[in-house]
Amino acid sequence: MxxxxxxxxxxxxxxxxxxxxxxxxxxxxxxxxxGCLACKGDEVHKAFVEEIRKQGLEGKVDIRRTxxxxxxxxxxxxxxxxxxxxxxKVTPGDVPEIVEKTLIEDKVVDRLVFAxxxxxxxxxxxxxxxxxxxxxxxxxxxxxxxxGIIEDYIALGGYSALAKALFVMTPVEVLDEVKKSGLRGRxxxxxxxxxxxxxxxxxxGEPKYVIVNADEGDPGAYMNRSVLEGNPHSVLEGLIIGAxxxxxxxxxxxxxxxxxxxxxNLTTALEQAxxxxxxxxHILGSEFSFDVTIHRGAGAFVSxxxxxxxxxxxxxxxxxxxxxxxxxxxxxxxxxxxxxxxxTWANVPAIINKGAAWFNGIGTKSSKGTKIFSLxxxxxxxxxxxxxxxxxxxxxxxxxxxxxxGDKKFKAVQTGGPSGGCIPxxxxxxxxxxxxxxxAGSMMGSGGMIVMDEGTCMVDTARYFVKFLSEESCGKxxxxxxxxxxxxxxxxxxxxGQGREGDLxxxxxxxxxxxxxxxCALGTTAAxxxxxxxxxxRSEYEAHIKEKRCPACVCKELIRYYIEPAKCQACLLCAKNxxxxxxxxxxxxxxxxxxxxxxxxxxxxxxxxxxxxxxxRISGRPVPPPVAAGTPVQRRK
Amino acid sequence: xxxxxxxxxxxxxxxxxxxxxxxxxxxAGVDIPTLCHDDRLxxxxxxxxxxxxxxxxxxxxxxxxxxxxxxxxxxxxxxxEKIRKLRRMIxxxxxxxxxxxxxxSLAKKYGLEESRFEIDRPKCILxxxxxxxxxxxxxxxxxxxxxxxxxxxVVFLSDFSNSECxxxxxxxxxxxxxxxxxxxxxGFSGKPETPxxxxx
Numbered sequence: 001m002x003x004x005x006x007x008x009x010x011x012x013x014x015x016x017x018x019x020x021x022x023x024x025x026x027x028x029x030x031x032x033x034x035g036c037l038a039c040k041g042d043e044v045h046k047a048f049v050e051e052i053r054k055q056g057l058e059g060k061v062d063i064r065r066t067x068x069x070x071x072x073x074x075x076x077x078x079x080x081x082x083x084x085x086x087x088x089k090v091t092p093g094d095v096p097e098i099v100e101k102t103l104i105e106d107k108v109v110d111r112l113v114f115a116x117x118x119x120x121x122x123x124x125x126x127x128x129x130x131x132x133x134x135x136x137x138x139x140x141x142x143x144x145x146x147x148g149i150i151e152d153y154i155a156l157g158g159y160s161a162l163a164k165a166l167f168v169m170t171p172v173e174v175l176d177e178v179k180k181s182g183l184r185g186r187x188x189x190x191x192x193x194x195x196x197x198x199x200x201x202x203x204x205g206e207p208k209y210v211i212v213n214a215d216e217g218d219p220g221a222y223m224n225r226s227v228l229e230g231n232p233h234s235v236l237e238g239l240i241i242g243a244x245x246x247x248x249x250x251x252x253x254x255x256x257x258x259x260x261x262x263x264x265n266l267t268t269a270l271e272q273a274x275x276x277x278x279x280x281x282h283i284l285g286s287e288f289s290f291d292v293t294i295h296r297g298a299g300a301f302v303s304x305x306x307x308x309x310x311x312x313x314x315x316x317x318x319x320x321x322x323x324x325x326x327x328x329x330x331x332x333x334x335x336x337x338x339x340x341x342x343x344t345w346a347n348v349p350a351i352i353n354k355g356a357a358w359f360n361g362i363g364t365k366s367s368k369g370t371k372i373f374s375l376x377x378x379x380x381x382x383x384x385x386x387x388x389x390x391x392x393x394x395x396x397x398x399x400x401x402x403x404x405x406g407d408k409k410f411k412a413v414q415t416g417g418p419s420g421g422c423i424p425x426x427x428x429x430x431x432x433x434x435x436x437x438x439x440a441g442s443m444m445g446s447g448g449m450i451v452m453d454e455g456t457c458m459v460d461t462a463r464y465f466v467k468f469l470s471e472e473s474c475g476k477x478x479x480x481x482x483x484x485x486x487x488x489x490x491x492x493x494x495x496x497g498q499g500r501e502g503d504l505x506x507x508x509x510x511x512x513x514x515x516x517x518x519x520c521a522l523g524t525t526a527a528x529x530x531x532x533x534x535x536x537x538r539s540e541y542e543a544h545i546k547e548k549r550c551p552a553c554v555c556k557e558l559i560r561y562y563i564e565p566a567k568c569q570a571c572l573l574c575a576k577n578x579x580x581x582x583x584x585x586x587x588x589x590x591x592x593x594x595x596x597x598x599x600x601x602x603x604x605x606x607x608x609x610x611x612x613x614x615x616x617r618i619s620g621r622p623v624p625p626p627v628a629a630g631t632p633v634q635r636r637k
Numbered sequence: 638x639x640x641x642x643x644x645x646x647x648x649x650x651x652x653x654x655x656x657x658x659x660x661x662x663x664x665a666g667v668d669i670p671t672l673c674h675d676d677r678l679x680x681x682x683x684x685x686x687x688x689x690x691x692x693x694x695x696x697x698x699x700x701x702x703x704x705x706x707x708x709x710x711x712x713x714x715x716x717x718e719k720i721r722k723l724r725r726m727i728x729x730x731x732x733x734x735x736x737x738x739x740x741x742s743l744a745k746k747y748g749l750e751e752s753r754f755e756i757d758r759p760k761c762i763l764x765x766x767x768x769x770x771x772x773x774x775x776x777x778x779x780x781x782x783x784x785x786x787x788x789x790x791v792v793f794l795s796d797f798s799n800s801e802c803x804x805x806x807x808x809x810x811x812x813x814x815x816x817x818x819x820x821x822x823x824g825f826s827g828k829p830e831t832p833x834x835x836x837x
Binding site: 300302476479485509510513516517 | 763789
């Protein structure tokens with residue numbers, strides 16, 4: 001491949017790609033994002049290759065390996081273009097039927113398409129409710145691009161924003177466009193991107209650096225991962241445009257070593273971009289030169305904090321440093337450094353191409369554009385969703401997410417990663433943007449959204465996040481390290497029934513010192529899960545402390561398993577599955593749990609047939625005395 | 638050298654550009670407590686006891702005075718009610734792990750008798766003075782941190798220490814929690830030394 005030496009050559013190259021492609025040709029698109037790969041998506045791909053060869057369709061049908069489409073709950077996903085027929089949960093065994101029916105006979109395999117609650121089949125991907133309510137500026141191209149083939153990205157108009165920036169706009173005009181767009185940092189803090197760029201541009205000192213923060217480490221979050229894996233060129237193009245605006249010639253992508261596919265796809269993307277002259281010296285024949293190094297993170301959550309990340313790139317332990325002089329002015333090797341999140345960079349090409357006014361038209365007054373969330377937890381449609389800012393939590397969770405799995409009741413949603421807050425049902429109509437989430441005691445964070453149903457104990461949830469943060473804090477400053485340690489000890493006590501009068505007030509004091517006095521944002525936000533659950537679910541804490549009762553029946557030390565004599569049908573299932581032999585029972589006789597032997601593993605509850613539902617959990621009241629051994633069951637009518 | 642004028646606790650203070658708020662305050666006779674600060678070392682900002690309130694253009698916020706550089710026209714308050722409360726809580730957290738000299742007198746100053754937290758003494762409070770002194774002043778790197786979060790520790794790396802430590806023992810009196818000497822003994826296999834200072 002020879003280097004493209006002008007905007008015209010890029011345009012010509014694109015036209016050559018398009019001319020060589022038939023838009024009407026059938027293309028089988030297989031999602032091979034991390035979720036679908038884990039569900040054997042790779043084998044589905046192999047099966048398609050094999051079956052298409054067998055049926056002699058080679059050359060007549062294209063196969064495309066793509067990144068994450070988002071509807072991970074129903075993976076592996078296969079979308080067949082041009083008709084956009086979407087098949088869900090495809091197994092290698094389904095492939096011969098798909099090839100025969102859809103590729104040869106042009107029919108739909110009914111059993112593999114989406115069916116709504118009334119059983120109505122939905123064939124086209126875009127009509128599925130999960131996708132219908134989304135606005136996928138960033139994620140949308142994922143399904144149209146093989147991340148290993150730069151031509152796919154260029155065919156969609158990729159790198160045209162870069163050409164526009166380099167040849168039509170001055171760096172300051174690019175910067176102004178981003179400023180006017182109102183784009184705010186997607187990493188969590190929501191700092192205005194253009195203003196940050198301007199600070200670095202105007203800061204004295206050379207060289208200047210630009211960084212992609214891809215150190216995504218929130219439990220359950222995989223937005224950045226999917227963008228980097230599925231469409232690495234979109235991030236790279238944004239980064240090059242940013243570097244041009246800022247006046248930087250050297251960039252870094254700090255990506256987690258735990259994301260091997262992202263590292264591999266990004267490495268390929270960089271090589272291909274260099275080969276085409278889109279990266280390196282004299283990009284597209286212009287005066288502008290820029291190159292990128294990949295830095296693989298060693299797996300510390302705190303390294304996602306900007307100053308810690310820069311310390312880590314410098315080769316030292318990733319610890320946040322005092323930044324009264326901002327990293328935009330004095331960052332990497334004490335040089336002006338602009339760091340943005342993966343998603344922030346990926347927004348840039350669209351803003352340059354379509355203009356600030358277009359971007360400004362999406363979202364709310366203070367938060368423009370879209371935001372990607374990883375919608376996980378007790379929700380029906382787990383996956384990645386991209387919605388305009390300002391959509392309500394209810395719309396995201398119920399219209400897109402399909403509501404709570406198992407049709408249980410919604411209890412809370414935790415937004416913003418481990419240091420976000422838990423938002424209760426009464427706030428479901430909250431529009432999701434940076435400021436509204438802050439006001440509710442949570443935060444946007446990088447876009448984690450964990451949905452919890454009524455079977456979740458909020459004290460236990462707070463304990464989970466506090467434990468995560470206590471292990472992932474760098475341990476440098478006292479409020480964060482010692483505050484988290486003592487908070488965890490107190491929450492452990494409360495969950496085990498050893499809570500004391502005054503604990504809640506002490507927890508609030510701890511929350512205050514962490515929030516007010518910690519060194520970095522990890523510490524100042526670490527108390528959010530604690531303080532938000534104390535605010536919205538205080539009665540649950542009180543039940544644990546005063547009544548030694550866990551209302552959700554989750555905290556092991558506070559619950560007992562019990563077989564309701566009137567419901568037990570003596571099926572022996574629980575007795576057979578009890579690992580400690582704590583259940584006595586014979587055919588025809590009511591089964592009884594020996595509380596002294598019970599380890600509360602919950603196996604009995606799981607195996608008791610739902611038509612009996614005889615095993616229950618009891619919390620906060622004594623277990624009724626056991627029935628005499630051999631008491632005959634009361635047969636159900 | 639350029640002079641900067643600011644107000645610290647109501648006093649007009651003049652200082653050179655590049656001075657920290659802590660330096661400016663101490664020079665003006667205003668005491669700000671610290672546990673991880675040493676004039677010979679780069680600001681670290683870990684103990685958070687030196688937090689002060691600054692007011693600039695009508696906006697107030699808390700900053701670590703050991704690291705924040707004095708600016709013209711800044712109003713600094715070093716002992717507001719809020720700061721006293723935060724310091725008391727920080728000391729209470731530390732008191733659970735150590736109650737030696739410097740901590741005890743600070744606790745007394747802030748009206749603390751005993752910590753409400755589970756006592757687990759004596760433990761290193763991770764001020765990092767020994768590690769930073771060895772790195773920045775002696776340039777030997779004999780002590781280091783390992784682990785992170787609540788499992789973070791200071792260690793002397795045994796083999797390395799035996800060959801590299803200049804045996805200056807200058808780190809030992811820096812320790813505010815009184816735990817360094819035992820770590821030092823642990824780090825040097827089988828060569829217990831007498832403590833250089835009885836207070837440790």
